[in-house]
Amino acid sequence: EIYTLSLHDALPISTGRKPENTGTPPVGVVSNAGEAMQILFGENLRLARLKAGLTQQELAAKANIRQAHVSQIEGGKLNPMLMTMVALAEAVGKDLRTLLRPPTPPRAKPGRGDSN
Numbered sequence: 001e002i003y004t005l006s007l008h009d010a011l012p013i014s015t016g017r018k019p020e021n022t023g024t025p026p027v028g029v030v031s032n033a034g035e036a037m038q039i040l041f042g043e044n045l046r047l048a049r050l051k052a053g054l055t056q057q058e059l060a061a062k063a064n065i066r067q068a069h070v071s072q073i074e075g076g077k078l079n080p081m082l083m084t085m086v087a088l089a090e091a092v093g094k095d096l097r098t099l100l101r102p103p104t105p106p107r108a109k110p111g112r113g114d115s116n
Helices: 033-051 056-063 067-074 082-091
Strands: none
Touching (some): 056 067, 067 082
């Protein structure tokens, strides 16, 4: 037997109803480890850029990418290629591994002991 499938058969037909569960996580929820790393890199890049005293435009020029891409990367909206990540890390004077690490929680400062 031979079965044929036309493009029409593969296209969903709108019923006017809202789709039930598309598998898309709610806004603000990270769906996988790759996305979490993308967000982490963007946040760390932004902090390193600010610490280096660079604007997004200056960072973009040093890394040879567009300012819009810097903005999207810092916002966790764009997943940069490895060589772009290396160029950005070098432009802010950091090792790439540093920008991929989760932030360390602040240490409690040793305070004066409460003496009663």
